[in-house]
Amino acid sequence: MKDFGFTQLVSREDNFATELTESSKWRERSGSGIYSWVTENLECYTGQAVSVRRRLLQHAKQHPDLLYVAFQSACESELDALEETLIKRVETIYPTRNIKHASKSVSSVPFDLVVSAADQELFLSGLDIDNATGWKDWPALEVRQAKRFAKLKNDPDFKAIVGCLNHYIVRCVPAPADTEVRFWSVSLFSQTGTILRLNAGQQEVFTIVEFENELFARPLALRRLDPTSYGPLYKTESWDSLVPILEFERWLADWRRIACRKLVVNLMRHTTTLNSGSHCPQVVRANF
Numbered sequence: 001m002k003d004f005g006f007t008q009l010v011s012r013e014d015n016f017a018t019e020l021t022e023s024s025k026w027r028e029r030s031g032s033g034i035y036s037w038v039t040e041n042l043e044c045y046t047g048q049a050v051s052v053r054r055r056l057l058q059h060a061k062q063h064p065d066l067l068y069v070a071f072q073s074a075c076e077s078e079l080d081a082l083e084e085t086l087i088k089r090v091e092t093i094y095p096t097r098n099i100k101h102a103s104k105s106v107s108s109v110p111f112d113l114v115v116s117a118a119d120q121e122l123f124l125s126g127l128d129i130d131n132a133t134g135w136k137d138w139p140a141l142e143v144r145q146a147k148r149f150a151k152l153k154n155d156p157d158f159k160a161i162v163g164c165l166n167h168y169i170v171r172c173v174p175a176p177a178d179t180e181v182r183f184w185s186v187s188l189f190s191q192t193g194t195i196l197r198l199n200a201g202q203q204e205v206f207t208i209v210e211f212e213n214e215l216f217a218r219p220l221a222l223r224r225l226d227p228t229s230y231g232p233l234y235k236t237e238s239w240d241s242l243v244p245i246l247e248f249e250r251w252l253a254d255w256r257r258i259a260c261r262k263l264v265v266n267l268m269r270h271t272t273t274l275n276s277g278s279h280c281p282q283v284v285r286a287n288f
Helices: 052-062 076-090 110-114 117-124 139-144 146-153 158-172 245-251 255-270 281-285
Strands: 008-011 033-039 044-049 066-073 184-188 194-200 203-211 214-221 230-233 238-240
Touching: 033 052, 033 076, 044 052, 044 076, 052 066, 110 255, 117 255, 139 146, 139 281, 146 158, 146 184, 146 281, 158 194, 158 203, 158 214, 158 245, 158 255, 158 281, 184 281, 194 255, 203 255, 214 245, 214 255
Parallel strands: none
Antiparallel strands: 008 066, 033 044, 033 066, 184 194, 194 203, 203 214, 214 238, 230 238
């Protein structure tokens, strides 16, 4: 990590209290700067903090396999630019858990074992790839989501809703039957306004919402999809659009489809699904 400018090393073993290269109390643990931690299987995450030890303690709760952290001091005005540069450099050597600024790690990650690099390249060029297996059964999830699905099924717009969702899954999710639950999931909502949401990894990439008594698809991508797109959103700096669901199939074509695919694959390669327990297989199967 010295090649990347990191000068200090700490460990979660003592809650990041000791600077290991000097075997002394970590003097800059309340300071600002860039950190990069490594896990048991040599995955890496690079980020910024204005109070670094507090941020690392948060990471340790979310990532129990976190081992060591390299750190370099930086003033707050330099953090954004330095973080972006280092994420891109670190990911050329280590598989990364970052989604901010991450592109495509040269190292293998779990998603690559399901969808090969060759298939990913084809998919991102605009071609479709086949599932290696058929749709799996998720009986426990079906039981858990039965009431919400029954409520949606009684909606007069049910066919239009599942048709719109189906079109997004077919056009934008790589090998959906093989990647379902582990890398993407669909959640139903009962509150007014949001009908359903599809997450790729830890981030929303597609939502169906109700606005002024009309239903809209809300896809996200790594670039503007039309003049009304607004963003950047989340840590991927993604942009979203609102499209009436009956116009969505025509709208999601050519370069827009590829832009959406790039965000989905990026997130599947760099994150894990957090809300798979709220996944509703019934709404996915309803139009397949």
